[in-house]
Amino acid sequence: MTMTTDQIGGVQGYTIYQIGLHWVIAALVFVQLIFGESMTEAIEAVEEGKTASALTGNLAGMHYYFGIAILALVAVRLALRLKNGAPPPPTETSRAIELAGSVSHWLFYALLVVVPVTGLLGYYYGDPYGEWHTFAKPVFIGLIALHAAASLYHQFWRKDGLLTRMLKPK
Ligand code: HEM
Ligand code: HEM
Numbered sequence: 001m002t003m004t005t006d007q008i009g010g011v012q013g014y015t016i017y018q019i020g021l022h023w024v025i026a027a028l029v030f031v032q033l034i035f036g037e038s039m040t041e042a043i044e045a046v047e048e049g050k051t052a053s054a055l056t057g058n059l060a061g062m063h064y065y066f067g068i069a070i071l072a073l074v075a076v077r078l079a080l081r082l083k084n085g086a087p088p089p090p091t092e093t094s095r096a097i098e099l100a101g102s103v104s105h106w107l108f109y110a111l112l113v114v115v116p117v118t119g120l121l122g123y124y125y126g127d128p129y130g131e132w133h134t135f136a137k138p139v140f141i142g143l144i145a146l147h148a149a150a151s152l153y154h155q156f157w158r159k160d161g162l163l164t165r166m167l168k169p170k
Pocket of ligand 2: 022025026027029030081086087089101105106108109144147148149151152162163164165166
């Protein structure tokens with residue numbers, strides 16, 4: 001097997017911090033995707049001179065702080081990723097699949113930075129940032145669906161323990 005740039009010093013697994021951050025960030029992103037429209041509604045209400053409901057207002061406030069928390073946690077996560085690296089792909093993974101995994105992981109990191117940043121810019125400066133931010137929603141959902149399907153395929157079809165290594169540190 002050839003070394004990839006993802007391997008630093010031949011690490012065998014993710015650390016407990018990398019695993020913890022993966023799942024905390026995933027949970028926060030799910031909340032953002034499910035309740036994000038409250039932010040859109042709250043902004044529209046202000047623009048139309050109406051008052052948003054208390055629930056919408058609270059969910060919009062949560063969207064703001066959860067989004068900033070994601071940005072801060074991703075900064076820590078990226079630093080750990082660059083310092084600790086990632087384990088090599090499971091054996092017998094073809095070069096094409098290995099590349100797909102690598103590309104999708106870096107695409108996730110890019111989205112995890114770009115989406116909160118466009119959200120902040122949209123919040124303070126409006127469009128086009130708000131539009132770009134909204135456009136990222138289907139991209140994010142599509143990538144998560146592919147990513148989750150790929151990990152389940154590895155774990156339960158190929159039985160190569162890929163999901164296990166994002167659950168148990170080594
Ligand atoms: C990874 C983090 C984030 C995700 C996944 C996310 C996701 C979403 C989603 C799904 C929407 C609803 C789009 C629609 O109406 O269909 C939305 C709207 C919005 N979000 Fe976020 N968001 C994130 C972070 C942030 C942050 C940090 C801010 C900063 C304050 C923010 C500000 C906004 C604004 C202003 C809107 C309304 C956009 C518009 O209508 O023009 N978001 N977000
Ligand atoms: C918003 C949701 C999610 C995001 C943003 C996300 C992001 C990421 C990223 C960036 C990596 C690469 C880690 C690295 O090498 O530095 C990764 C790895 C991984 N993720 Fe997710 N993920 C999400 C949801 C999920 C879900 C729902 C599952 C399981 C069903 C999952 C399973 C895994 C596994 C098994 C790995 C390790 C892959 C490997 O060892 O090569 N993720 N995830």
